[in-house]
Amino acid sequence: MRTGMFALALGLLALRFLPALPSVGWLLVLPVVALMMLPFRTYPLAFFLLGLGWACLSAQWALDDRLASELDGQTRWVEGRVTGLTQHTEGVVRFELSDGRSRKAKLPKRIRLTWHGGPPVQGGERWRLAVTLKRPSGLLNFHGFDQQAWLLTRRVGATGSVKDGQRLAPARHAWRDSIRQQLLAVDAQGREAGLAALVLGDGSGLLREDWRILQDTGTVHLLVISGQHIGLLSGLIYALVAGLARYGAWPRRIPWLPWACGLAFAAALAYGLLAGFEVPVQRACVMVGLVLLWRLRFRHLGIWWPLLLALNAVLVMEPLASLQPGFWLSFAAVAVLVLAFSGRLGPWRVWHAWTRAQWLIAIGLFPLILVLGLPVSLSAPLANLFAVPWISVVVLPLAVLGTLLLAVPVLGSGLLWLAGGALNGLFTALGVLAGQLPAWIPAEMPFGFWLLSLIGALLLLMPTGIPFRLLGWPLLLLAVFVPGEDIPRGQVEVVQLDVGQGLAIVLRTRHHTLLYDAGPRLGDFDLGARVVLPSLRKWGVTQLDLMVLSHADADHAGGAAAVARGLPVKRVVGGETVGLALFLQAQPCASGEQWEWDGVTFQLWQWSDAVSGNQKSCVLQVQASGKRLLLTGDIDHQAERALLSTPLAVGTDWLQAPHHGSRSSSSWPFLQRLAPAAVLISRGHGNGFGHPHPRVLERYHQVGSAIYDSAEQGAVRFRLGTDDPPVTARSQRRFWRPPVIGRYQKQQPAT
Structure with missing residues (x-):
């Protein structure tokens, strides 16, 4: 069965690397062939085909929900409801509209809009807007952010700029937006936007300088809600129940382990709902749930089993998640820790385990960061060494508890004031570190050099005593000393x-x-x-x-x-x-x-x-x-x-x-x-x-x-x-950006 689950994961992940999706005919044939192969010894191939077929079908649905070509560039009146949290930056309002309707035109289910100089817009409101619609697109360079892929993962079928509009109905069930307004209104020593990012996952209020500091120190994952926050909160709840049971404060008639796992998962779900339950949060909740289930009933199966199940569960729920760098980084970080700690014969002390965990994650993720084209934070191991416990033990509990107690005069705002001060102190320390060690953008790297750096990272993750383990350092550092491109004279x-x-x-x-x-x-x-x-x-x-x-x-x-x-x-x-x-x-x-x-x-x-x-x-x-x-x-x-x-x-x-x-x-x-x-x-x-x-x-x-x-x-x-x-x-063909067939299709290269 484990082989089948591994094959299923490979099939789901294969979507990321397809230059084009199979035709509709093949999408219908794949599951039939897979089901016919299941009873035989070729069942791993059957699971692979099932995963690939489901991923391709889901991606095709997302592509089919994009704005029709004949509507591209047209200005139309669109009516719909604002979903999620809106972003207000320097007079520009950005938000998403769901279930948009327009006369004599079929619109995508989700549209991302920009309104320059627009009025305040709140999640849950219903608007009638004059919108210049565009098919999903974005800047396309040889390196850097791929906006088309990002829009597809959010299943945004169109973008547009708002020319005019009128509010038709006030917000309904906009409790997240209401909480954000309250967070931004309290005195948090200048870090109100940071607390909104930490509690609600809304990073729109952070300054460019804040983002630069977080990127340079590799701590972006600590401020905007990620899987780590979900895991931290559920871990705190689990540790609290386990601690009460250990010291005799938990009722003896009630088994502590099921309650610890249940309360921890409930906390993860509640925090996920607070964060909007986007795909990264869904991924984190699934992982936490499976780990808790493994702890409760299936520890004998080993730690790799829940990780593989979590991977499959996330991809079955949203196959397009594999297009997000965060998906690869989060699962790779967990896999690195499992690989590093499960191979040790004896336990490490807490401090040694924590410090080594940071360095192991930095080494293990280095080749993946290179292939994803992301900046490399040289100070990330040191920054996370003190930033993670500071956020986990001080800032996050104060922020969440203060948010829950906002209705209580003085108490809620007081806790948020303390959380803001703690966050401000962290930013001060991170700012000093970022000034000394800014993020490094590695040069273009031939595949051979990247493969050697990957082998080097894997060697360094092995336990002490493995032959040739120290050769990992020179192999890993090859990525730093990549020879520059040789441009001949006269060119x-x-x-x-x-x-x-x-x-x-x-x-x-x-x-x-x-x-x-x-x-x-x-x-x-x-x-x-x-x-x-x-x-x-x-x-x-x-x-x-x-x-x-x-x-x-x-x-x-x-x-x-x-x-x-x-x-x-x-x-x-x-x-x-x-x-x-x-x-x-x-x-x-x-x-x-x-x-x-x-x-x-x-x-x-x-x-x-x-x-x-x-x-x-x-x-x-x-x-x-x-x-x-x-x-x-x-x-x-x-x-x-x-x-x-x-x-x-x-x-x-x-x-x-x-x-x-x-x-x-x-x-x-x-x-x-x-x-x-x-x-x-x-x-x-x-x-x-x-x-x-x-x-x-x-x-x-x-x-x-x-x-x-x-x-x-x-x-x-x-x-x-x-x-x-x-x-x-x-x-560079990708299924989400098919080749353009238009007025330049017949061009010939210059000679």
């Missing part, structure tokens, strides 16, 4: 990042790195910090030799400050120096300036008679082994006409579409002269400017240009100076 690697309605292009020669524009920033949404900087670090870039900011518009230069804070920048050149951050100390763009890096030639140009900011864009031409790339910023027809009288107006292999492909740019004479083999378009999906304009696209087709659009293909990477075809982020 330059070019990556147009997907930063939505903005521009950011990275150019790397053998020994130098240049950044052309740094992505947009809108309020607290800074793509320089979220996309550009992590990508540079992922490629092993330790400093920028030059940052060229075409002009000062926020969609081109908004992320520059974040990049400059995260990496040393030797020199900054701007088409406009007014309007840029003062500490950037940008130099004006000097037309005709030319230099060479590693056999690659660079040349700047700016129209001397420019009036507007777009016209002042600093243009950069790159030549590598006879191939040319022209980066144009936001120049318009007039600037293009002026450029035609310069040496830059020659045949070009790659052209960055001026002004995101707007109607005011990419004039016919300009394209005729350059005759670009390929065009890069950087723009946001469904942007309100209508970029790229259909007439501009038609001109590109007329000159025979292949078109690479970030909104449809994501980030684009190619080597200038070679005939190698470019690679797009969407070419």
